[in-house]
Amino acid sequence: MKVLVTGTSTGIGRGIAEKFLAEGYDVIGFDVAESTIDHDRYTHYIVDVACQEQLPEIGEVDILINNAGVQDSGRDIDVNLRGTIYCTEKYGIQPNIKAIIMTASVSAHNGAEFPEYCASKGGVLAYTKNVALRVAKYGATCNSISAGGVITELNAHILENKSLWDQVMAETLIPKWATVEEMAEWTYFLAVVNKSMTAQDVLIDNGEIAKANFVW
Numbered sequence: 632m633k634v635l636v637t638g639t640s641t642g643i644g645r646g647i648a649e650k651f652l653a654e655g656y657d658v659i660g661f662d663v664a665e666s667t668i669d670h671d672r673y674t675h676y677i678v679d680v681a682c683q684e685q686l687p688e689i690g691e692v693d694i695l696i697n698n699a700g701v702q703d704s705g706r707d708i709d710v711n712l713r714g715t716i717y718c719t720e721k722y723g724i725q726p727n728i729k730a731i732i733m734t735a736s737v738s739a740h741n742g743a744e745f746p747e748y749c750a751s752k753g754g755v756l757a758y759t760k761n762v763a764l765r766v767a768k769y770g771a772t773c774n775s776i777s778a779g780g781v782i783t784e785l786n787a788h789i790l791e792n793k794s795l796w797d798q799v800m801a802e803t804l805i806p807k808w809a810t811v812e813e814m815a816e817w818t819y820f821l822a823v824v825n826k827s828m829t830a831q832d833v834l835i836d837n838g839e840i841a842k843a844n845f846v847w
Contacts, residue, residue, distance in 0.1 A: 632729075633657045634822075635692045635722055637680050637714070638699030640664040642783035643734075646811035647696055647818050648673065654819065659689055661699065661718075680714030681706060683721075691727040694822050695719065697755075698734045702785075703745040711751035712758070719762055726769050730822040733759045733775035737836045740777060752777075756832055763830035772829040774821050779836030780808035804838020 634651045638644035639660030648658050648668055657672045666675035678685050680699045697715040701707055715733060723731045738744035739752035756775060763773035780799060782790065786808075789795045800806040817835055821828075834840060 650815035707747040
């Protein structure tokens with residue numbers, strides 16, 4: 632089976648690609664940077680998903696993981712939302728598809744981040760439901776994952792700053808962040824193990840949304 636993962640050069644996308652490779656899948660990766668994955672079942676394309684004309688002809692895929700994204704870049708809506716739409720319309724809406732996973736964010740639920748980033752991820756949540764309706768006729772599922780903090784290179788400025796880290800931990804119910812490996816496991820579960828849940832968003836945020844203080 633063939634899996635397309637966008638944003639595979641670093642972080643969560645790389646972890647997802649490695650998880651599917653370990654499970655025996657053929658994986659195609661898209662990223663604006665060169666690949667750091669060396670595997671005989673991995674094919675890498677240097678692609679900006681926000682540029683529709685750059686999307687290559689790769690044939691039908693069985694699973695699509697829309698992971699590519701940026702934050703506070705001036706291109707958040709173009710990459711996070713339009714890029715997700717472009718890839719899904721080209722590769723996901725077809726009879727061979729089994730599952731589509733969208734990358735949303737806890738920020739789509741609480742609005743607690745950069746304006747265009749929140750808006751782009753909120754759009755991803757709505758688009759997930761739209762796609763789920765359209766791929767159901769193929770027997771396929773479409774769900775999204777909303778992560779809170781994840782331990783990646785992109786978050787080094789918080790991970791390496793005790794003051795910032797302590798502030799972030801005070802905002803989570805379970806005072807930790809998810810690992811890349813955990814995010815890859817969740818993605819694999821939703822795409823492969825799950826057969827019945829669709830049009831849903833899964834929050835993996837260590838209780839960031841659930842955090843509350845009772846005052847009496």
